Amino acid sequence: MKCEEARKYLYALLDNELDTERNLEVLSHLNVCDRCSRRFDREQVFLEKLSETVQSEEPDEAFRERMEQMVRERTTRRSILKRIFSFFRRRRMISSSLFLGGAVAILLGFFWFTTAGSSLQSNSVVQHMGEMHRGFTQQNQDQEADLAVRTSDPESLRRRFAPSFNLFRNHIVIPSLEDQRYTLLGGQTKNVSLPRSPLPGFVAVYRQTNGEEKRNYVSHQVLDLQNTSLDSAQFQSLREEILKSSDTFRVVDTGDVKMVLWGNENMLCSFVARDVKDETLRTWAKNTYRQSLQFFQERASRG
Amino acid sequence: MADLEDFESIALPHMDELYSFAYYLVGEKQEAEDLVQQTLVKAMENFDSFEKGTNFKAWASRILKNLMIDRHRKKTPVSTDFESREPAAEEVKSPRSSTEILENEELMDKFFSDEVKSAILDLSEKYRVAILLNAVHGLSYQEIADVTDSPIGTVMSRLYRARKTLKEELEEFGKEFGYFRSEEASVETDE
Numbered sequence: 001m002k003c004e005e006a007r008k009y010l011y012a013l014l015d016n017e018l019d020t021e022r023n024l025e026v027l028s029h030l031n032v033c034d035r036c037s038r039r040f041d042r043e044q045v046f047l048e049k050l051s052e053t054v055q056s057e058e059p060d061e062a063f064r065e066r067m068e069q070m071v072r073e074r075t076t077r078r079s080i081l082k083r084i085f086s087f088f089r090r091r092r093m094i095s096s097s098l099f100l101g102g103a104v105a106i107l108l109g110f111f112w113f114t115t116a117g118s119s120l121q122s123n124s125v126v127q128h129m130g131e132m133h134r135g136f137t138q139q140n141q142d143q144e145a146d147l148a149v150r151t152s153d154p155e156s157l158r159r160r161f162a163p164s165f166n167l168f169r170n171h172i173v174i175p176s177l178e179d180q181r182y183t184l185l186g187g188q189t190k191n192v193s194l195p196r197s198p199l200p201g202f203v204a205v206y207r208q209t210n211g212e213e214k215r216n217y218v219s220h221q222v223l224d225l226q227n228t229s230l231d232s233a234q235f236q237s238l239r240e241e242i243l244k245s246s247d248t249f250r251v252v253d254t255g256d257v258k259m260v261l262w263g264n265e266n267m268l269c270s271f272v273a274r275d276v277k278d279e280t281l282r283t284w285a286k287n288t289y290r291q292s293l294q295f296f297q298e299r300a301s302r303g
Numbered sequence: 304m305a306d307l308e309d310f311e312s313i314a315l316p317h318m319d320e321l322y323s324f325a326y327y328l329v330g331e332k333q334e335a336e337d338l339v340q341q342t343l344v345k346a347m348e349n350f351d352s353f354e355k356g357t358n359f360k361a362w363a364s365r366i367l368k369n370l371m372i373d374r375h376r377k378k379t380p381v382s383t384d385f386e387s388r389e390p391a392a393e394e395v396k397s398p399r400s401s402t403e404i405l406e407n408e409e410l411m412d413k414f415f416s417d418e419v420k421s422a423i424l425d426l427s428e429k430y431r432v433a434i435l436l437n438a439v440h441g442l443s444y445q446e447i448a449d450v451t452d453s454p455i456g457t458v459m460s461r462l463y464r465a466r467k468t469l470k471e472e473l474e475e476f477g478k479e480f481g482y483f484r485s486e487e488a489s490v491e492t493d494e
Binding site for chain 2: 011012016017047051053055067070071072074075
């Protein structure tokens with residue numbers, strides 16, 4: 001691919017809009033062309049700075065609270081009215097007697113007190129972080145020995161730890177990894193320390209069933225962010241922690257799930273997230289997109 | 304079809320992004336707040352037309368964009384009451400040197416933010432909408448095309464031109480304050 005053609009696709013590459021084949025063609029050109037590569041980096045910096053700037057404009061807290069209250073009041077009112085009309089419509093009792101008036105009043109009161117304080121957030125972030133440790137080390141052996149709960153059934157493990165995650169336990173996924181020839185061993189509580197408050201979590205540990213003396217272990221850490229709002233400092237801290245130990249970074253979007261992959265020669269990590277803010281993933285992805293794609297291509301070719 | 308009972312949990316987490324989008328669309332805080340509020344009300348009224356599981360940001364942004372267009376069509380000419388305007392960035396900028404600003408990261412970010420806002424507001428409406436849907440919401444080309452009722456090719460063209468224009472406008476500022484290295488910041492012409 002020549003420079004002129006590669007430059008046509010630079011923005012599409014940065015916007016993750018290229019198909020795999022074109023992606024590889026452009027990246028291959030960038031790997032051998034310093035000029036285009038430098039231009040790519042400049043465009044990337046510019047777009048990141050632009051996004052960062054426009055996204056940093058936030059509403060006042062007072063406005064935010066006003067909107068939340070407005071939404072809650074309107075949706076609660078409409079929900080109550082909808083249920084009442086539905087109730088009466090079914091029973092063909094749209095007459096106004098004192099008895100009915102009283103029933104409506106009681107119903108309103110009931111729904112008001114039970115739903116007014118409700119703030120279920122169905123897009124709370126539930127994250128998995130997986131680490132693959134290559135080779136047999138003392139740490140791995142201890143890890144296997146320290147498990148609080150021993151089970152090979154992912155569902156049992158989920159039921160054991162998920163209740164402590166409050167309302168959205170059903171969002172937690174513990175893969176079986178049998179296809180990748182890993183056996184679930186069990187799990188234990190494992191929190192993550194952040195600047196202001198720890199993130200509660202637990203870890204599921206797997207052992208690779210390759211029959212060799214050298215054992216590989218995989219641990220998937222599940223973090224509960226539902227009741228924790230990570231401010232920018234905390235997210236930055238988490239991101240720095242991850243990037244400190246990594247050379248590469250990649251974002252995969254399957255449609256249902258977004259996965260961020262990162263690692264170095266000895267470690268591959270995955271971060272499986274539902275409904276994490278897009279801009280967070282895109283910011284991380286843009287930082288090392290080119291390098292991470294190359295890294296995973298090389299790994300795939302090595303087998 | 305979405306149930307109104309889900310509105311709070313689906314919509315509120317995106318409020319900050321809707322606000323950012325509105326703010327850079329209209330350039331003024333109060334108007335942005337009004338737009339967001341109107342958007343939320345309209346979204347609630349029409350929530351039965353929203354398909355659960357699809358991109359709420361894109362759907363709501365379309366409402367917001369249309370409300371903005373309607374408002375500007377109805378708007379009477381702005382009065383020249385300068386005292387009631389927000390202070391312009393230039394009023395703060397002039398006494399300070401580049402060095403002083405560089406040493407204060409928060410101030411630098413504020414200045415850059417003002418420059419970006421000014422540059423974005425200088426764009427025509429169609430380019431502004433496209434660049435903000437991408438930069439604020441991270442929408443894909445197809446999603447932007449759906450929100451703006453435009454072909455994908457048009458979206459790509461608008462994004463390209465908007466970015467080029469912004470880079471030209473921000474180049475000097477970026478070079479002076481180190482956002483872009485001066486030897487690399489020059490806008491390249493396409494070959």
